Amino acid sequence: MTPNLSTAKSPQQMFGAVAKSYYANILDVDPKNIFSVSIMPCTAKKAECAIPTMNDAGAGQDVDLSITTRELDIALKSELINPLALEEEEFDQPLGVGTGAAVIFGATGGVMEAALRTAAYVVEGKNPKPDAFKVVRGLDGIKEAEVKLGDTTVKAAIASGLGNARKLIEKVRSGEAEYDFVEIMACPGGCAGGGGQPIRDGEELAGERGEILYAIDENNPLRFSHENPSVTKAYADYFVKPLSHVSHKLLHTDHDAWQVHD
Ligand code: SF4
Numbered sequence: 001m002t003p004n005l006s007t008a009k010s011p012q013q014m015f016g017a018v019a020k021s022y023y024a025n026i027l028d029v030d031p032k033n034i035f036s037v038s039i040m041p042c043t044a045k046k047a048e049c050a051i052p053t054m055n056d057a058g059a060g061q062d063v064d065l066s067i068t069t070r071e072l073d074i075a076l077k078s079e080l081i082n083p084l085a086l087e088e089e090e091f092d093q094p095l096g097v098g099t100g101a102a103v104i105f106g107a108t109g110g111v112m113e114a115a116l117r118t119a120a121y122v123v124e125g126k127n128p129k130p131d132a133f134k135v136v137r138g139l140d141g142i143k144e145a146e147v148k149l150g151d152t153t154v155k156a157a158i159a160s161g162l163g164n165a166r167k168l169i170e171k172v173r174s175g176e177a178e179y180d181f182v183e184i185m186a187c188p189g190g191c192a193g194g195g196g197q198p199i200r201d202g203e204e205l206a207g208e209r210g211e212i213l214y215a216i217d218e219n220n221p222l223r224f225s226h227e228n229p230s231v232t233k234a235y236a237d238y239f240v241k242p243l244s245h246v247s248h249k250l251l252h253t254d255h256d257a258w259q260v261h262d
Contacts, residue, residue: 002255005255007252008251009251013049013062014250015038016036016057016063017057017062017251019036020036020057021057022238025238031057031058032059036062036063036064037065037066038067039067042191042195043068045196049064051259052259068194068195068196069194070199096231098230100130100220101113104214104217106209106210107137108138108139108190108210109158110210116147116156118225118226120149123149123150124150130223136158137214141161142157144177145157154180155178155181156180159183160184160185160189161187187206192207192209239251
């Protein structure tokens with residue numbers, strides 16, 4: 001079902017391509033001198049950043065190294081660093097601010113919800129209430145929702161966990177169900193329950209972590225992707241417009257060119 005996939009790269013790969021192009025320009029450094037590291041909830045990201053077609057900025061791998069949050073946790077402990085004892089400070093913001101819509105990408109249904117917020121704006125010409133699409137939240141392995149956008153009803157489906165993804169795909173292939181927009185997360189609960197997250201024996205923390213993401217979203221004055229001033233500036237200064245030649249090259253991928261092995 002490859003032709004049904006969005007061509008948009010994962011956040012990790014967009015970050016890498018942007019770091020070695022737009023950000024290199026801002027810093028005025030040769031992208032070959034940038035070593036980009038991502039810290040991810042995900043073990044699969046290690047394989048993703050090594051896919052040969054993922055070097056679109058032309059300076060080696062767009063993401064040179066991907067480590068998991070569990071590995072970061074182990075590294076901190078091995079250096080006897082206790083983050084709880086460190087003084088609070090803001091993150092560096094080399095590329096500007098992020099929206100609450102981006103934060104919830106980490107929870108199952110979050111990508112769908114963020115996209116619906118912006119789709120509603122595009123269709124209706126005004127922002128919906130930020131929490132208008134809460135119906136797509138929750139830890140059920142398969143969720144279905146019908147959402148009104150203007151005069152159109154969008155049929156949405158969300159699966160998390162690959163067993164649930166299989167069930168959903170079989171429903172679509174057999175003709176039992178038809179959807180306009182489907183979100184699949186390989187890990188139960190989404191990246192909040194990712195395979196690279198710290199493990200606490202006997203505890204399943206995807207739901208708890210997801211709730212934290214929704215709280216961060218709620219407290220962010222920016223709740224809509226299309227209102228992110230840093231992204232607007234990046235398009236104005238570098239990427240021209242969505243699907244321009246440069247954004248197509250750096251932010252999108254050709255899934256047919258991927259070599260996926262069993
Ligand atoms: S859902 Fe799992 S496999 Fe997919 S990006 Fe998130 S952590 Fe990685």
